[in-house]
Structure formats: C-alpha cells, structure tokens
Amino acid sequence: MEYLLLFLIIAVAIVSYLSHRRDMKLLCSVSSPTRGTKAERKLIIKMLKKGVHPKAIFHDLYVKKKSGEYSQIDLVVATPQGLVAIEVKDYSGWLFGSERQRYWTQILNYGKEKYRFYNPIMQNAGHIKALKEQSPQFAQLPIYNIVLFDGDCALKDVSYSQFGTFVGYANNIMRVLKTIKGFGEAEYTDKKEVARVLREAVRNGENPAIVVASHVADVQSRNWDCPRPVISWFPRFFRIFRWRRWIRF
Numbered sequence: 477m478e479y480l481l482l483f484l485i486i487a488v489a490i491v492s493y494l495s496h497r498r499d500m501k502l503l504c505s506v507s508s509p510t511r512g513t514k515a516e517r518k519l520i521i522k523m524l525k526k527g528v529h530p531k532a533i534f535h536d537l538y539v540k541k542k543s544g545e546y547s548q549i550d551l552v553v554a555t556p557q558g559l560v561a562i563e564v565k566d567y568s569g570w571l572f573g574s575e576r577q578r579y580w581t582q583i584l585n586y587g588k589e590k591y592r593f594y595n596p597i598m599q600n601a602g603h604i605k606a607l608k609e610q611s612p613q614f615a616q617l618p619i620y621n622i623v624l625f626d627g628d629c630a631l632k633d634v635s636y637s638q639f640g641t642f643v644g645y646a647n648n649i650m651r652v653l654k655t656i657k658g659f660g661e662a663e664y665t666d667k668k669e670v671a672r673v674l675r676e677a678v679r680n681g682e683n684p685a686i687v688v689a690s691h692v693a694d695v696q697s698r699n700w701d702c703p704r705p706v707i708s709w710f711p712r713f714f715r716i717f718r719w720r721r722w723i724r725f
Contacts, residue, residue: 519646534674536548537678545690549561549562556661558656562622571583572632621638631645
C-alpha cells in the first residue's frame with residue numbers, strides 16, 4: 477500500500493512537471509515566463525491552448541503617447557475585427573462599480589474592509605487612446621475595451637453599456653473573442669504597420685528606463701494597481717458603543 481501511494485505521488489509530480497513545461501513552451505512563443513503578472517501569463521496560455529495564433533498576441537506593451545510618456549497595456553490581441561485591448565486584474569473579494577464611476581469598490585472580510593481602485597474601464601480607455609494616437613490607421617481601427625478579473629473575486633454590481641466594452645472573468649476570454657468574431661471585419665490599410673507598432677511597444681517593455689519611468693508616472697497620478705482604503709469618518713472611539721456588540725443571541 478505504501479509503495480502504491482509513493483508511486484501515485486511520483487506519477488502526479490511527473491505529470492505536473494510535464495504539464496508545466498508544456499505551458500512554459502507555449503508561453504515562450506509569445507512572451508517571457510518572468511514578464512507581466514501571473515494572471516496575464518495564465519491568460520496567454522489559455523488563449524494559445526484554445527487556438528489563438530501566437531503572432532496575434534502582444535504582451536506587456538509600452539505605447540508612447542504624444543506627451544512623450546508611455547501607456548502600459550497588459551495584452552493586445554490582433555483580430556480581423558480590430559484590436560482587443562485587455563486589462564487584467566488579479567483581485568479578491570466583492571467588486572462594485574459602473575463605467576461612469578471614477579473609482580470602484582473592493583469589499584473584503586465580509587464587509588469589514590473596503591478599498592477603492594481606479595475604474596479599470598477608464599484605465600483601459602486611456603490605453604486605447606494611446607494606441608489611436610499611433611497613426612491615422614490606428615485612429616480609425618476598432619479597438620475593444622476588455623477588462624478581465626482573475627483571482628478569488630466576485631463581480632457583484634458591475635455595470636457598463638458602451639459598445640465594444642466587456643468586463644468579466646479571465647475564463648470568459650474565449651467567449652469575448654467569439655463575440656467579437658461576429659462583428660464586421662475592420663478596414664486595415666497596412667497590417668504590417670500595425671504589427672510593427674505593437675512589436676515596438678513590446679520591445680519598449682524590455683527597456684528598464686521606460687518601464688521605471690512609466691511606473692513612477694502611474695504612482696504619481698492615480699496609483700491604479702494599489703487599492704486604497706475607503707475612509708470612514710466614524711470616530712474609532714464611538715465604534716465600541718455600536719449596539720450590535722451589546723446584543724447576545
């Protein structure tokens with residue numbers, strides 16, 4: 477019995493190792509195993525396994541804006557219907573927000589902790605604006621605003637209505653791409669230019685000076701990826717007198 481258990485453990489370890497190697501080989505056809513976040517890399521592997529061509533996926537792009545600063549985009553997928561700009565978030569807890577609210581709310585610990593973070597639809601709209609500044613062709617191309625959440629989170633009350641926008645879970649990616657596939661084909665005037673600009677944006681992410689400057693600018697502006705506590709003006713002293721604490725069941 478002990479030998480059988482040992483054999484099963486070894487077999488599971490070997491299968492896990494081979495699966496991991498296969499996933500890393502897939503990932504390396506698009507990006508580096510150390511680039512971006514784990515949630516982004518998982519999403520890339522999922523798309524590749526579902527048949528998305530590696531040359532259509534661009535990961536961790538730094539697009540130069542007219543101001544000279546850079547806009548960091550998690551993922552762009554080139555499709556016949558246009559470009560799919562994907563913002564990937566790895567959050568836990570309950571999430572609330574709408575496309576018009578500047579800040580969304582994250583609730584943890586059964587409502588005891590509340591945080592706010594910059595509206596990811598607006599954040600990604602800024603990335604799309606940077607893409608459209610690249611050339612007249614980019615300006616007229618359809619670019620879809622996709623926000624996907626990974627991690628142990630639940631979208632409790634998230635609303636949006638703008639065409640070409642989708643907010644959901646990372647597991648929804650293939651459904652999103654299938655929906656976009658049903659739209660009319662985009663009018664690319666020069667596909668080589670699109671590929672060149674996107675590849676250059678990926679290469680920008682290999683430049684430490686660009687990456688550091690971009691992240692410093694983000695921290696100084698909105699601190700997008702760091703949810704901040706929601707301030708409660710109820711004095712701590714009076715919290716001890718909350719009536720629920722005096723009730724016993």
